[in-house]
Amino acid sequence: MRPPLKSLRHCEHNVAKSTVRVTFLGGLGEIGRNCLALEQDGRIVIVDAGLMFPEPNMYGVDIILPDFRWLIERRDRVDAIVLTHGHEDHTGALRYLVKDVNVPIYGSALTLGFARHRLTEAKVAKDLTFIEVTDGERRRIGPFEVEFIPVTHSVPSAHALAFHTSVGIIVHSGDFKLDLTPIDGRRTDISRLAAIGDEGVALLLCDSTNAEEPGFTASERSVGGALRRLFLERPERRLVVACFASHIHRVQQIIDVAREQHRKIALMGRSMESNVKLARKLNLLHVETADFIDIENVGQFAPGEVCVICTGSQGEPLAALSKLSRGDARNFKVGGDDTVILSSHPIPGNEWSVGRVIDDLHRAGTEVIHSGNEPVHASGHARQGELRTFHQLVRPRNFVPVHGEYRHMVHHADLALTMGISEKHILICEDGDQVEVTAAGIRRAGQVPAGFHYIDGSAGDLDERPLEERRMLAEYGVLQISAGVDGERGVIIQPVSLTARGWFEGEHDKQLLESVTKVVRDALVSALSEGDRDPLSLNKVAQRAAGRILGQKFRRQPVLLAAIVVL
Numbered sequence: 001m002r003p004p005l006k007s008l009r010h011c012e013h014n015v016a017k018s019t020v021r022v023t024f025l026g027g028l029g030e031i032g033r034n035c036l037a038l039e040q041d042g043r044i045v046i047v048d049a050g051l052m053f054p055e056p057n058m059y060g061v062d063i064i065l066p067d068f069r070w071l072i073e074r075r076d077r078v079d080a081i082v083l084t085h086g087h088e089d090h091t092g093a094l095r096y097l098v099k100d101v102n103v104p105i106y107g108s109a110l111t112l113g114f115a116r117h118r119l120t121e122a123k124v125a126k127d128l129t130f131i132e133v134t135d136g137e138r139r140r141i142g143p144f145e146v147e148f149i150p151v152t153h154s155v156p157s158a159h160a161l162a163f164h165t166s167v168g169i170i171v172h173s174g175d176f177k178l179d180l181t182p183i184d185g186r187r188t189d190i191s192r193l194a195a196i197g198d199e200g201v202a203l204l205l206c207d208s209t210n211a212e213e214p215g216f217t218a219s220e221r222s223v224g225g226a227l228r229r230l231f232l233e234r235p236e237r238r239l240v241v242a243c244f245a246s247h248i249h250r251v252q253q254i255i256d257v258a259r260e261q262h263r264k265i266a267l268m269g270r271s272m273e274s275n276v277k278l279a280r281k282l283n284l285l286h287v288e289t290a291d292f293i294d295i296e297n298v299g300q301f302a303p304g305e306v307c308v309i310c311t312g313s314q315g316e317p318l319a320a321l322s323k324l325s326r327g328d329a330r331n332f333k334v335g336g337d338d339t340v341i342l343s344s345h346p347i348p349g350n351e352w353s354v355g356r357v358i359d360d361l362h363r364a365g366t367e368v369i370h371s372g373n374e375p376v377h378a379s380g381h382a383r384q385g386e387l388r389t390f391h392q393l394v395r396p397r398n399f400v401p402v403h404g405e406y407r408h409m410v411h412h413a414d415l416a417l418t419m420g421i422s423e424k425h426i427l428i429c430e431d432g433d434q435v436e437v438t439a440a441g442i443r444r445a446g447q448v449p450a451g452f453h454y455i456d457g458s459a460g461d462l463d464e465r466p467l468e469e470r471r472m473l474a475e476y477g478v479l480q481i482s483a484g485v486d487g488e489r490g491v492i493i494q495p496v497s498l499t500a501r502g503w504f505e506g507e508h509d510k511q512l513l514e515s516v517t518k519v520v521r522d523a524l525v526s527a528l529s530e531g532d533r534d535p536l537s538l539n540k541v542a543q544r545a546a547g548r549i550l551g552q553k554f555r556r557q558p559v560l561l562a563a564i565v566v567l
């Protein structure tokens with residue numbers, strides 16, 4: 001639940017001249033809604049503004065945002081938003097933030113392209129300033145000199161950031177892996193990171209997603225090899241490959257393998273189409289227009305002549321792959337001639353929906369290949385071996401793990417310890433924590449509100465309370481009690497009636513409902529005889545009476561609503 005705004009003020013204090021304050025607004029304790037603020041001399045630069053997708057029991061919640069109120073209160077002091085890369089967990093909340101904090105947005109051409117597309121769709125892009133940066137560029141942003149260091153990740157053109165501050169350099173790794181054979185040849189700039197390490201790094205903020213995993217993450221290129229073999233083994237079959245629409249290098253590899261086999265390529269899914277278009281425009285994706293066919297024309301080709309690239313690898317119910325699995329897709333259907341490859345790994349929380357999609361595809365007689373049975377996916381995040389390398393290059397004086405669930409950050413802190421940083425220079429922080437960095441070290445400096453900000457597509461903002469009510473309704477159902485009372489005579493004139501949803505059913509419950517009706521009637525009669533004529537009080541009488549008898553019969557009870565009308 002979000003505390004009221006006035007409570008934000010008393011955690012404020014002046015930051016000394018030779019101090020940089022970092023405020024973590026999201027992404028520390030969850031994978032998603034990444035956002036933090038760096039502050040020096042009273043000026044603030046925001047790094048990323050991402051969203052998070054809800055868990056299945058967050059009924060009706062479409063997305064979860066960081067709590068931006070701390071930033072909005074200080075909007076006059078905010079100079080810029082800097083984006084590390086184009087993933088939704090780093091850019092998806094921009095359309096909410098920029099309504100209140102309209103400052104220049106910095107990022108690579110592709111990062112800004114993806115962000116701008118979403119902001120345009122949301123009709124908030126018009127008055128915004130986008131400033132494109134190139135690899136290795138160093139420029140003044142707010143109170144800092146900021147360097148954009150190329151890193152490899154599961155979206156092209158991702159950056160680590162080096163903030164040159166009054167207390168030394170603060171490095172933010174962004175999301176990264178150390179892929180030495182990336183598809184576009186753009187490697188993580190290891191030599192620059194080492195040089196920055198030589199200059200002296202005051203603080204490292206580093207991606208913790210895979211900090212539990214030993215070893216090294218496989219190169220993206222290894223996925224291409226697996227796809228090539230799977231394609232070659234299936235010359236007569238139609239191949240449908242699902243992956244993230246932002247994963248341009250994966251799309252490139254699928255396209256390359258399809259072209260080698262002289263297959264035509266069809267794109268399916270709105271974001272796949274728009275991202276491919278943008279990546280081609282930026283010269284980040286190489287394919288001839290003649291290689292494409294319209295998804296509507298897939299049926300005109302033999303199965304072995306076609307490759308479909310689609311969205312929905314996370315089992316999203318409205319995306320292309322889900323529609324295909326249910327036979328709901330307008331343009332073509334999958335069946336016994338098709339092989340579907342899920343070139344992805346389910347994000348925690350999505351396993352169930354991915355499982356449903358795979359089941360439905362089997363029901364349609366389709367062969368399904370996924371990361372559980374073939375190496376058709378590689379993570380975009382560094383494992384322990386790469387994290388150690390990163391730490392060794394940067395050699396920070398202080399360290400805060402970011403971008404991870406709590407256990408990931410704990411493992412990352414342990415790793416930092418073994419890399420020689422002393423315990424008092426490592427802090428495990430969570431959303432809302434503030435830390436101050438000085439020449440002497442790092443210390444906790446307070447907390448700001450940073451709870452989940454739920455967005456319900458139809459109703460807008462949503463707090464914890466209605467969400468809790470939805471959970472209760474979903475789990476326990478609802479029982480509505482109504483009756484009409486003659487206020488003058490103190491008698492029931494419209495009989496007690498019950499309406500149930502989500503629980504009561506059948507003959508056995510009919511008897512139960514009859515006894516609830518009787519108990520409620522008796523309780524009302526008794527309250528009326530004592531002179532009670534207040535509708536709210538009579539509602540309570542009815543709820544309590546029903547609750548008592550249901551509580552005796554069951555360990556749990558439905559949500560009880562009462563509408564006793566005094567006429």
Ligand SMILES: [Zn+2]
Nearest residue numbers: 087089090175
């Ligand atoms: Zn991320």
Ligand SMILES: [Zn+2]
Nearest residue numbers: 085087153175
């Ligand atoms: Zn990412």
